[in-house]
Amino acid sequence: MCTGTLERAVRRLSRVHGPQHWWPAGSPFEMAVGALLVQHTSWRNAELALENLRGATAFDAVSVGHLSIGNLEALVRPSGTFRVKARRLQALALWWACEFESATAVPTRDLRATLRALHGIGPETADCVLLYAFSRPMFIADAYARRWFYRMGLTKPDTTYAAVQHLGHAQLPDDIGLLQEAHALIVVHNQRHCVARHPNCEDCTLSDTCARVGLAV
DNA sequence: GGCCAGGTGTAAA
């Protein structure tokens, strides 16, 4: 693949779908909580839980971290897997309350390892927190990015998260804004195409717009 | 009623 091809593809996504401006939040902590609550659910459901937290607390790490598990479960319930997420959220909030200030000075690689060591923070959530809450240049190699890379002929179906991420970093500049938009655009692009849900469906076709500009889905 | 949505941890093979 020629250097710049992927960057051009991302810019085409931006022209087709428009600027996304993820992640809507009032603070880095709120962004991190959003990344946790959106795990395996829609943003709509995560937002319902975020609204509950805004209504019940000042939405800072100390007050959220000191809520009981029972209270947290009730508040995050709309985001699904609420018993699991309540515990993950408590762990994140308690860490954040103690470590956020010093974490801002920690090198990205080390900070990622620290986040990954927290309960319930896997590779994708860690990278979302790094990219949106800590403004670190991370390419998020989620399922959508992996499918998109595969459909562009860049990877195989079983290419690992780490390998897709490495390719993303190799082909895209360390531009925070571009990487933030790239993640959002890749998600939106996939969600707007039937083929994303039915990869083997003969009836699924690209939208006229995307086909015209040569975008893979 | 079934499928899908901005994953992760755990346990068995």
Add this chain to the structure above:
DNA sequence: TTTACACATGGC
């Protein structure tokens, strides 16, 4: 090391 499964709500 890989695979299977549990976790669970809300919209369509």
